[in-house]
Amino acid sequence: MTSEQVIRVRDETELATRAGHLFAGVGAEFVCAANHPDTWSRPNVRASIGGRMRDSLAEGVVIRKLYTPTALADEPGRRHLFEMAAMGAQVRVCDAPLPHETIIIDRRVMILADPVTALERGFTVTTSPALMDGVCALLDAVWESAETLDAYLRRDRPHVDAGQKAILRALAEGLTDETAARRLGVSLRTYRRRVAELLALLESDSRFQAGARAGKLGLTG
Template sequence: MTLMLSRTPALGELLATCCHTGRMRSEQVVSVQGDAELIARAGHLIESARTEFVCAARDMRTWSQPEAMCAIRNRVRAAASTGFTCRKLLSPAALADEQARAHLREVQRSGTLVRISGSPLPHETIVIDQRVMILAGRQTPGGREYTVTTSQVLVDGVHSLFRAVWDSAVELDAYLRDDVPHLDADSRLILQALGSGATDESAARRLGVSLRTYRRRVAELMAKLEADSRFQAGMRAAELGLPA
């Protein structure tokens, strides 16, 4: 049963009671609209997780408001605390650019366990201490609709599904190692030219191709390395251990 906010106690009060007692006062499913309302009513629950914080998401863009991002970031930082477990399960789309990869490496260094799954994932699902669950809906002009529940049946069911997908997912470092693109001889020569600082004209002559062809191949190499600039292409290649 979905209870509209106008007909129920404040969401924060309702869920805080459940969390503080360790029991459900009742099995509630409540909807809120947008990040701001979610954080206003349930943000403290995200930050007060004591034993486990798990998150499954397609990409890194679900939480758009600074307050929401801050609440999630604080929980991720707490992963280094003794007895606290933080897991992030993401789809390959979350690794779309180097900034996202760098962020996830930093998250991992802080103690959070990060895995990548090829299975279809929701927009975002968070389970806090196996007692509270937050589900994110699709983005709409009015913001995302979030469903928050303390129903132990629902929480346990989703948590079990999360663990099943988690167990078959690949650790971030292993996924990135396996995701290394193959570079042919010409691509390695181009990579070497980029690293040497040679002009396009000089590099094109060295490869025996026209300037136009050389620049096209540079663009193809950048796309293969998922780099936005030539400098980033070199950094990405070094990071992946690709030979020049």
């Protein structure tokens, strides 16, 4: 791309073809702001970019990933965030909605994703300093007010002991109460009482809701 160029691509495949090389050329910093990791929903595109990011981390590149709580709403999203943090990326969660899902590479190239629609998602790729400076300033402000992934998960996080985690695993596996009670070595009555206590602790009205809340809070590990 030449200085201050702005190009439009119609979908992820075209983005990977025309701008995929940019991800391999990260020199110092890679910033990603997204509502959900599925910004790169095509498996081959996301896997390719993910591999390049791992290489960049190994080379000392600073990777900052900013997400909204939506990214923690399902297991694949949580797993992606945990994996990136484990690899050394800085991961934060913000409560404010993000108007655009954005990638900024070395503050020299910016990729803005269109809002999600039923059609293919389009992207804008630009090297315009004027456009980039405004978006960078906004993202920097949101980043400073956002919480680290660990801090966000600890917020109002109830304490779940080993026995309660075992119950959560039994619920996740769909075991009957009788089978779960036998596995845990307790009576059926005791098991059901502990399930009721766990639902109250997680402020949940159902076992499914309790499992979903426990997963979102990272309590199932």
